Amino acid sequence: MFLRLFSFLLIQCLGGVAGALVAPEDLQIRGALAGMLVAGLLWVLFDFSRGLRLLNWLRRGDVSDVPLKHGLWGEVTDRARRLVRAREQQIRESDTRLQDFLAALQASPNGVVLLDAEGRIEWFNQTAATHFGLDAQRDLLQHFGNLVRDPAYAAYAAGADFLQDVTMPGRGHSPSRPVRLSVHLHPYGDGRRLLLSRDVTALEQAEAMRRDFVANVSHEIRTPLTVLTGFVETLQSLPLDETERARYLDLMAQQAERMQTLVSDLLTLSRLEGSPLPSTGEWTPVRSLLLQLEQEARALSAVLSPPEGPSQVLAFNLAAQEDIAGLSAELHSAMSNLVSNAIRYTPAGGQIEVGWLHHDDGRCEFYVQDSGPGIAPEHIPRLTERFYRVDRSRSRDTGGTGLGLAIVKHVAQRHGAELKIDSTPGKGSRFAMVFPASRVRMPRPAALAAD
Numbered sequence: 001m002f003l004r005l006f007s008f009l010l011i012q013c014l015g016g017v018a019g020a021l022v023a024p025e026d027l028q029i030r031g032a033l034a035g036m037l038v039a040g041l042l043w044v045l046f047d048f049s050r051g052l053r054l055l056n057w058l059r060r061g062d063v064s065d066v067p068l069k070h071g072l073w074g075e076v077t078d079r080a081r082r083l084v085r086a087r088e089q090q091i092r093e094s095d096t097r098l099q100d101f102l103a104a105l106q107a108s109p110n111g112v113v114l115l116d117a118e119g120r121i122e123w124f125n126q127t128a129a130t131h132f133g134l135d136a137q138r139d140l141l142q143h144f145g146n147l148v149r150d151p152a153y154a155a156y157a158a159g160a161d162f163l164q165d166v167t168m169p170g171r172g173h174s175p176s177r178p179v180r181l182s183v184h185l186h187p188y189g190d191g192r193r194l195l196l197s198r199d200v201t202a203l204e205q206a207e208a209m210r211r212d213f214v215a216n217v218s219h220e221i222r223t224p225l226t227v228l229t230g231f232v233e234t235l236q237s238l239p240l241d242e243t244e245r246a247r248y249l250d251l252m253a254q255q256a257e258r259m260q261t262l263v264s265d266l267l268t269l270s271r272l273e274g275s276p277l278p279s280t281g282e283w284t285p286v287r288s289l290l291l292q293l294e295q296e297a298r299a300l301s302a303v304l305s306p307p308e309g310p311s312q313v314l315a316f317n318l319a320a321q322e323d324i325a326g327l328s329a330e331l332h333s334a335m336s337n338l339v340s341n342a343i344r345y346t347p348a349g350g351q352i353e354v355g356w357l358h359h360d361d362g363r364c365e366f367y368v369q370d371s372g373p374g375i376a377p378e379h380i381p382r383l384t385e386r387f388y389r390v391d392r393s394r395s396r397d398t399g400g401t402g403l404g405l406a407i408v409k410h411v412a413q414r415h416g417a418e419l420k421i422d423s424t425p426g427k428g429s430r431f432a433m434v435f436p437a438s439r440v441r442m443p444r445p446a447a448l449a450a451d
Contacts, residue, residue: 007043011040011042011043012036012039012043015036015037015038015039015040015042016032016033016035016036017032017035018039019031019032019033019036020032020035102123105125108125108127109198111124111125111127111128111132111181111195111196111197111198112124112127112128112196112197113128113132113134113195113197115144115192115193115195117192118143119143119157119193120142120144121134121142121143121144121147122140122141128195128197130171131170131181131197131199132147132197134147144195145157148168150168152166152168153166156183156185157185162184165182166183166184167181167182167183167200167204168180168181168183169181170199170201178201178204179201180200180201180204181199182197182199183197184196184197209385212385212386213386216387216402217387220262220387220402221262224256224258225259227252228252228255228256231248231249231251231252232252235248262403265404265407266403268333268403269386269406272330272410272411273410277414278325278326278327278330278414278415279325280439281325282325282326282327282328283323283324283325283441284323284325284331285323285443286320286321286324286356286364286366287321289324289328289335290316290317290318290320290354291318292332293332293354294314294316294318294354296336296339297339297340297343297352297354298314300340300343300344304343304344306348310348311348311349312343312348312350312351312352313351313352314352314354315351315352316353316354316355317353317355317356319356321442321443322440322442322443323440323441323443324364324435325438325440325441330411330414330415331411331415333407333411334407334411334433335366337404337405337408338366338368338404338408338431338433339352339354339368340404341404342354342368342369342370342429342431345370345372345373346370346371346372346428347372347373350370350371350372350428352368352369353368353369354367355367359434361437362436363434363436363440364434364435365433365434365435366432366433366435367430367432367433368431369428369429369430369431370428370429371427371428372428372429373425373426373428374423374424374425374426374427374428374429375421375423376425377423380423383405383421384406384408384409385406386402387402388402389402408431412433415435416435416436416438416439417435417436417439418433418434419432419433420432
């Protein structure tokens with residue numbers, strides 16, 4: 001500020017001196033005053049031009065090109081440049097934090113939608129786009145209620161109670177492939193709302209399976225218990241001859257065996273779910289499994305076949321030479337379930353083929369093919385659910401518990417195998433377990449020679 005005043009006074013003095021020198025002798029005082037006035041005006045104009053340059057620079061916002069470096073306006077320019085750079089740094093940091101925050105929301109497993117006070121979409125992450133079928137180029141600033149037309153959500157959004165969530169169908173929902181979403185609104189800011197969505201399809205299916213499991217177990221156990229209770233009361237209250245008593249005891253034994261089979265299957269499932277995965281260090285010859293399955297299958301077929309009439313035709317391909325890695329008891333349980341199901345559901349005179357195939361890519365396949373009644377396509381996806389039955393009355397007549405294919409599925413998953421089911425109503429079914437090449441090996445020549 002001192003330099004600025006000094007420069008103004010110096011210009012005034014120089015202007016006065018110049019005016020006095022130029023003016024006549026009798027007008028030197030007036031000449032000096034005029035010179036000072038002109039010098040002052042020139043200084044003001046020059047200073048004003050510097051101020052305009054500073055103003056234009058501020059309007060451009062380009063802090064890299066500094067127009068003034070000296071004087072008062074130079075200092076103002078420098079301080080303004082520092083303030084602008086500090087503000088730009090704050091903006092960059094704020095933008096970085098915002099991007100980090102949006103990236104975190106983008107990585108969230110839940111759907112996130114930001115709605116303004118009018119219910120229009122301001123931002124959403126990819127999970128929400130998947131849940132509701134939203135498109136960033138098309139749906140921003142659109143009313144969410146117009147894009148998601150669900151009565152349950154409309155009633156929920158219109159209310160004022162957002163303490164609880166609402167469950168609604170998600171994108172691609174269908175009776176055969178349900179998709180259920182849990183949607184929760186959280187008010188924030190000036191009338192804005194944060195919408196969180198979560199896929200609860202698996203949770204609802206698990207809860208439904210739990211309810212069905214408890215109901216089915218209760219029913220499966222209550223039915224034979226009711227029969228046993230009735231027979232016990234009959235034996236206690238009525239005089240029966242030996243023939244009737246023997247018949248009742250035989251029926252009681254059948255119901256007790258049915259309950260024992262059910263409990264055994266339940267324990268098997270529980271053990272499969274709770275035990276560690278089988279290692280790849282234990283090897284079992286496939287041929288020995290097939291031989292054991294053949295013996296059991298022929299015995300079961302003989303028991304279930306009618307005394308008179310054609311029997312089932314069983315064909316076992318025993319040419320397998322491979323070893324399979326895994327627990328022998330689990331593998332036998334799964335394969336035995338597939339074979340026994342084929343025997344129970346194939347009528348007398350039908351054909352059942354059991355074998356082992358080696359694929360070109362190293363995978364191997366255990367298969368069971370029958371000429372039974374077949375299965376309709378809508379039932380196939382649910383066959384491995386616990387207690388699921390295509391025909392409940394017929395399943396109980398065959399003595400099944402409804403847990404066999406669930407056991408097969410768990411064993412296949414634990415051994416890295418794929419369970420394949422192909423069936424045509426009226427033509428039969430084919431069940432196969434395809435094992436990866438990593439769990440199959442050819443035995444050593446010495447082992448083959450000993451076999």
